[in-house]
Amino acid sequence: MPVPRFKSLFTASVLPNAQRLGCGAMWSRLRTILPSPNCLPPRWYMNRLKEDDTACLSALHNGQIFLFHHLSPLLQCTQRGTLRPAALATSDVQSVLERLGSDGSLVKKSVLVSCLEQNQAQFCLDVGELDQVSVEEACEGKFLDLRKSLFLLTTAEAPILAKGQALLRWHQTSRFCSATGQLTHRNQAGSQRACSSNGIIYYPKMSPVVIVLVSDGRRCLLGRQPAFPLGMYSALAGFCDMGESLEEALCREVAEEVGLELQSITYSSSQHWPFPHSSLMLGCHATVSPAHTQLQVDHAELENARWFSLEEITSALKLQTPPQRGDSPALWLPPKQAVAHRLITEWTKQQLLKDTDQNQRPGSC
Numbered sequence: 001m002p003v004p005r006f007k008s009l010f011t012a013s014v015l016p017n018a019q020r021l022g023c024g025a026m027w028s029r030l031r032t033i034l035p036s037p038n039c040l041p042p043r044w045y046m047n048r049l050k051e052d053d054t055a056c057l058s059a060l061h062n063g064q065i066f067l068f069h070h071l072s073p074l075l076q077c078t079q080r081g082t083l084r085p086a087a088l089a090t091s092d093v094q095s096v097l098e099r100l101g102s103d104g105s106l107v108k109k110s111v112l113v114s115c116l117e118q119n120q121a122q123f124c125l126d127v128g129e130l131d132q133v134s135v136e137e138a139c140e141g142k143f144l145d146l147r148k149s150l151f152l153l154t155t156a157e158a159p160i161l162a163k164g165q166a167l168l169r170w171h172q173t174s175r176f177c178s179a180t181g182q183l184t185h186r187n188q189a190g191s192q193r194a195c196s197s198n199g200i201i202y203y204p205k206m207s208p209v210v211i212v213l214v215s216d217g218r219r220c221l222l223g224r225q226p227a228f229p230l231g232m233y234s235a236l237a238g239f240c241d242m243g244e245s246l247e248e249a250l251c252r253e254v255a256e257e258v259g260l261e262l263q264s265i266t267y268s269s270s271q272h273w274p275f276p277h278s279s280l281m282l283g284c285h286a287t288v289s290p291a292h293t294q295l296q297v298d299h300a301e302l303e304n305a306r307w308f309s310l311e312e313i314t315s316a317l318k319l320q321t322p323p324q325r326g327d328s329p330a331l332w333l334p335p336k337q338a339v340a341h342r343l344i345t346e347w348t349k350q351q352l353l354k355d356t357d358q359n360q361r362p363g364s365c
Ligand SMILES: NC(=O)C1=CN([C@@H]2O[C@H](COP(=O)(O)OP(=O)(O)OC[C@H]3O[C@@H](n4cnc5c(N)ncnc54)[C@H](OP(=O)(O)O)[C@@H]3O)[C@@H](O)[C@H]2O)C=CC1
Pocket: 207, 209, 211, 234, 235, 236, 237, 238, 239, 271, 273, 275, 276, 279, 281, 301, 334, 338, 339, 340, 341
């Protein structure tokens, strides 16, 4: 497809304004002069689909769907033996649903999650009301628990599944208005619900969660919850309390869970995480004084927490398969898609650089 001249014009002049004014307002002003949908940058096109039910329905008919069954995504095996989320053409999903006796309205319950470069929209749909095995056979895939999927998937589509599950769950649990008790109705994109009696609009909610990799300069601190897979340790995390800043939440969580006082905090990156409902994970690094590293683990929160050396972490990062019952307990780290993994990788790189710098100093042997 030829690159539209509009695109470079928007990127250079309109996009910065859109960011300043807020995309919604900017979109309303510009919708009359914009070119056809597949010339729009994907983010703008997504915004249009959220506001225009007819356009969204048409995008759904020409789009792709990731299927879920009771919130577990459908995965397919690739020729190389790896797993990938099944992105099915809407027309194919429609025929499968009809063959399995569902009426045509089910597909309209899809929620908009993403958009490919050529503005082909991607949706998620939960077909929990149909027989799981029949859908798996018809679509040549398997529905797999999302937590397990995130450990197995290496594709860039993993965050789309996480977002899709969070949105689907929100719709399943937000059918009634909390003010009037009346039914709520969703827009076609699934980005909001409105009360049928007083029009209050509800948007999907996320809980802010802080997550921190604490270091004493030589080692990093990881904790283990009883529900974690065998051998897995992760960075310390906790929900923000109402009114707390990121820094206050971090200091409180670390003090509560392991009894340490943080010296410095640096922000790293954030991530949407679909568990337990829908969280915005705010990832940070923090340091404690090497003189005060004694842990007081709160066993109501954590099964265990301990300091890990650089060697232990680098070996764990190389592990390809999770430890099995009966193995000697090896350290197993969170999946690559998790912000905890990113924090651990960043810390490891920083420590290796520090070691290299020290070895290259004049006089070091
Ligand atoms: N992506 C990643 O890399 C990682 C993500 N995480 C995620 O971080 C999340 C938080 O970590 P965790 O250590 O469990 O948190 P906390 O240490 O805050 O402990 C969890 C407890 O906090 C209470 N709580 C307070 N606010 C909420 C809320 N909005 N939703 C649910 N529970 C709340 C609940 O207690 P009660 O039941 O008593 O009310 C819950 O059991 C986890 O859900 C986990 O999935 C964790 C590690 C890595």
